[in-house]
Amino acid sequence: MDESMVDWWTMSVGLFGGLALFLYGMEQMATALKAAAGERMKDILARLTTNRFMGALTGAFVTAVINSSSITTVLVVGFISAGLLSLSQSVGIIMGANIGSTVTAQLIAFQLDNMALLMIGFGFMLLVAVKREAARHYGGMIMGLGLVFLGMTLMSEAMAPLRDYAPFLDFMATLRNPVLAILIAALFTGLIQSSAATMGIAIVMASQGFMDLETGIALAFGANIGTCVTAMLASIGKPREAVRAALVHVIFNIAGVLVWFGFIGHLAEWVQLISPTRPDLTGQARLAAEVPRQIANAHTLFNIANTLLFIGLTSQLARLVQWLVPDKPASEDAFIVRPRYLDEELLTTPSLALDRVRLEILHMGDSVREMMQSIMPAILGGNRQTLREIELMDNDVDSLHAEIVSYLGKISRQSLTEHQTRELMSLLAAANDLENIGDLIETNLVVLGRERIDQGVSVSEPTREVLLNFHRAVSRALGAALQAVAQNNEIAARTVTAMKSEISAIADSAAAHEARRLVAEEPKRIPAYTLEIDIIEKLQRIYYFAKRMAKTVETDTATDNA
Numbered sequence: 001m002d003e004s005m006v007d008w009w010t011m012s013v014g015l016f017g018g019l020a021l022f023l024y025g026m027e028q029m030a031t032a033l034k035a036a037a038g039e040r041m042k043d044i045l046a047r048l049t050t051n052r053f054m055g056a057l058t059g060a061f062v063t064a065v066i067n068s069s070s071i072t073t074v075l076v077v078g079f080i081s082a083g084l085l086s087l088s089q090s091v092g093i094i095m096g097a098n099i100g101s102t103v104t105a106q107l108i109a110f111q112l113d114n115m116a117l118l119m120i121g122f123g124f125m126l127l128v129a130v131k132r133e134a135a136r137h138y139g140g141m142i143m144g145l146g147l148v149f150l151g152m153t154l155m156s157e158a159m160a161p162l163r164d165y166a167p168f169l170d171f172m173a174t175l176r177n178p179v180l181a182i183l184i185a186a187l188f189t190g191l192i193q194s195s196a197a198t199m200g201i202a203i204v205m206a207s208q209g210f211m212d213l214e215t216g217i218a219l220a221f222g223a224n225i226g227t228c229v230t231a232m233l234a235s236i237g238k239p240r241e242a243v244r245a246a247l248v249h250v251i252f253n254i255a256g257v258l259v260w261f262g263f264i265g266h267l268a269e270w271v272q273l274i275s276p277t278r279p280d281l282t283g284q285a286r287l288a289a290e291v292p293r294q295i296a297n298a299h300t301l302f303n304i305a306n307t308l309l310f311i312g313l314t315s316q317l318a319r320l321v322q323w324l325v326p327d328k329p330a331s332e333d334a335f336i337v338r339p340r341y342l343d344e345e346l347l348t349t350p351s352l353a354l355d356r357v358r359l360e361i362l363h364m365g366d367s368v369r370e371m372m373q374s375i376m377p378a379i380l381g382g383n384r385q386t387l388r389e390i391e392l393m394d395n396d397v398d399s400l401h402a403e404i405v406s407y408l409g410k411i412s413r414q415s416l417t418e419h420q421t422r423e424l425m426s427l428l429a430a431a432n433d434l435e436n437i438g439d440l441i442e443t444n445l446v447v448l449g450r451e452r453i454d455q456g457v458s459v460s461e462p463t464r465e466v467l468l469n470f471h472r473a474v475s476r477a478l479g480a481a482l483q484a485v486a487q488n489n490e491i492a493a494r495t496v497t498a499m500k501s502e503i504s505a506i507a508d509s510a511a512a513h514e515a516r517r518l519v520a521e522e523p524k525r526i527p528a529y530t531l532e533i534d535i536i537e538k539l540q541r542i543y544y545f546a547k548r549m550a551k552t553v554e555t556d557t558a559t560d561n562a
Contacts, residue, residue, distance in 0.1 A: 007161070014158025018151045023197055025147025026104070032140030034066045034349040035415070052314050055092030056099070056307055063100025071345060072097040073231055073245050075352065080241040087244055087322065091314040094248050095307045098224070102300040104196035107145065108203050109296035113153040119146030133417050148200070155204045163208060163284065172210050178218040178264055182257070185222025190229035198223040199299055206291040209284035213268045216295035220302060221257045221264075228253050239340060244321045251317065256306035271298045337367070337396040342407040350414050357404060357411075357427050361434065362486035364400040365478075367393060368434055371441045372478060372542070376471040379449040379535060380459050387449045390441065397438035404431045426552035430485045433545040437478070440545070444538050448531055455527045463528075466513050467535055470506050474539045474546070477503065481546040484553045496550035503543050510536050 063072045076093050079085040085093075112119075119142050126139025162168040175181045189198045202219045205211055211219075228250040235246035260267060275297050278289040310317070341359040346352045371393045378386045408428050416424065452459070459467070477499050484493035511533070 011158045011161060014154050018154030018156075018158060019201070020151070021147050021154060022151030022200060023192070023194070025144045025149075025151055026194065026197060026200075027144070028147060029141050029144030030066070031348060032137045032144060034071070035137045035140075035351075035417075052089070052092035052311055055089055056096035056311060059093035059096025060099040061096075063097040064103040065100075066349070069097040069101045069227065069231075069249075071349060071352070072100070073249060075346075077239075077242040077245045077343070080245070086318070087241070087248075088315045088318040090245060091248050091252075091317050092311060094245060095252055095311060095314075097249075098253065098303045099300070099307060101195060101227070102199075102296070102303055105199040105203065105296045105299050108148065108152065108196075108200045109293045111152070111203075111207060111292060112149050113156075116146045116149035116153060119143065120150065121146075152200065152204050152207075155201070156207055159205070159208050159210075162210070169210075172205075172215075175211065175215050175218070178214070178221075178261065181215055181218035182222035182225065185219040186226035187222075189223045189226025193227075193230045193233075195223040195227040198226065199295070203292045203295055206295055207288055209288035209291075211291065212287060213271065213291055213294045213298065214264050216291060217264050217267055217271075217298045217302070220295065220299040221260070223299075224253045224303070225257055239338075240325055240327060242343075244325050247321045247325060248317060251321070252306070252310060255310070256302070259306070259309065260302060267298060267302065268294075271301060274301075337399055339363070339400060339403045339407075342403060344410075347410050347414060350411055350416055350420050353407070353411050353414075354420060354423050354427065357408060357431075358486045358488065360400065360404055360407075361427065361431055362482055364397060364404065364431070364434055365482040365486070367396045367400065368438050368441075369475070369478065369482070371397070371438060372471075372475050375441050375445050375449075376468060379445060379452060380464055380467065382449060384450065384453060387446050391446045394438045394442035397435060401431055401435040401438075427485070429552050430549045433549045434482075437542050437545045440538060440541055445535070448534055448538070451527075452531055455531075457528045457531055459528065459532065463513065463532060466510050467532065470510055470536060470539055473499070473503060473506055474543045477543050477546045481549040484550045488553060490553060493550040493553040496547055497554065499543075500547065503540065507536055507540055 059072055059076075062075075063069045066072070073094055076085065076090045080087060080090055123139045123141070123143025123146055126135050127143060130136060130139065175184070185198055185202075188201075189195050192198070199220060202211070202216055202223075206216055228246075231246040231249040235242045271294050275290065275294045278286055281289055339360055340363050341356040343353075343356060346356060371390055374386075374390050374393075378390055405428065408424055408431075411424060412421075451457075477496050480492045480495045480499075483489055484496060
């Protein structure tokens, strides 16, 4: 065909418009899937056993459902940071995630072009006409899949004139060089950060008879390498655990391609044995009929084979990445507090992002509990330096509070369900209450410690025991409140609210003790009385904030059950 016979404008519009619909459909489908299944996927990952094979299966299943291996990796990093998984256990999950990421290509290979408009119409009807949240999510998923197939149809129709265009066919012939095909696919996947999109475009081209199976396999290899870019970008500026998990992904994918590079022909033969054939067709028509499904099968088979090949080496791979990415020297981050769990990758999956906020509130709570543990000995007998150190601890609390509030603000800009909106408000209230406790310790209790030093007040042993007993009870309530928020634990929340009578009884007993001291003949009894009463009042105030934190969990649970 002569170049003048190709309508480049029409073809470009159809190609890029189809690609836009294809990518938007994938995004729509992924968003709906994550909204519908995000919380359950988190629970499944959280219940992993130490069995590496079970980990691989779970990683494959979770990635297939939420349609994102990068989100699976982010979740794994969070569980490592929280001490729920070791790096060695996580390797199996990351390997399984590669298998799960091939499901989209399998769906695309069905080439349900004639069903595209029906799926878009049916999905749209569920989105706008049904009030049930779950049905709306499934509507978005079906509509997204329909847009994927419609985009593929437009791209296929746009590329049809190129079947007889010699320069394009010559270019496609160069892709039979596997090194070039791998490099092009890796660069394209890294650019658009979606291996599924690369595989989809490869399947579209194969459906026009433009490529053979070996070329399709080389493109799949390149897509596997290119998808590592997403993992590495997501790990920039993150804790060491995130960098190691991303590096596991990179090493596993590149090693898999290197192992299979010399066996592309053999892999093609095995795939042809398990894939449907069309012996009634010949030439380009047969390629168009057979190769799309074969490419999808090769992609899946390659990733399954790699997982089986490397699954026995999870411990060795974990040791390798720990050697490549060692822990930082303690002094490097000794005075810097950073969020551990607030990952930007999870913002598009609000249920998972809100769960990370819970973990970050627990992280913030660790600093508050350290302040709480240190303040009473410092008030009763510490020096100015000790009090100053406790005062400075509140900087960490304020920093984490600001990060949590900012992250919640980003979540609020997503499309949230009613339950997620309530959960977000409850977490914001809990973070504020926790920050108030830190401020109370910094601005009130530390000041009382300095007043004790300035006035030369000495706290008697009986009074010291009364105050320490009260402090232990309030600290226990604070710990239970943090557990309630971090785990959404209603039992822990009720424990805190049930302590109200105990706290009141201890406070009354402490006040009675102070009243008896007031009439006793002791030096500086008036300053001592004022100091000790103020301490009791401030501890009661801390319990008030702890109880408010716990009530956010009770209220949220009660609303959901109503």
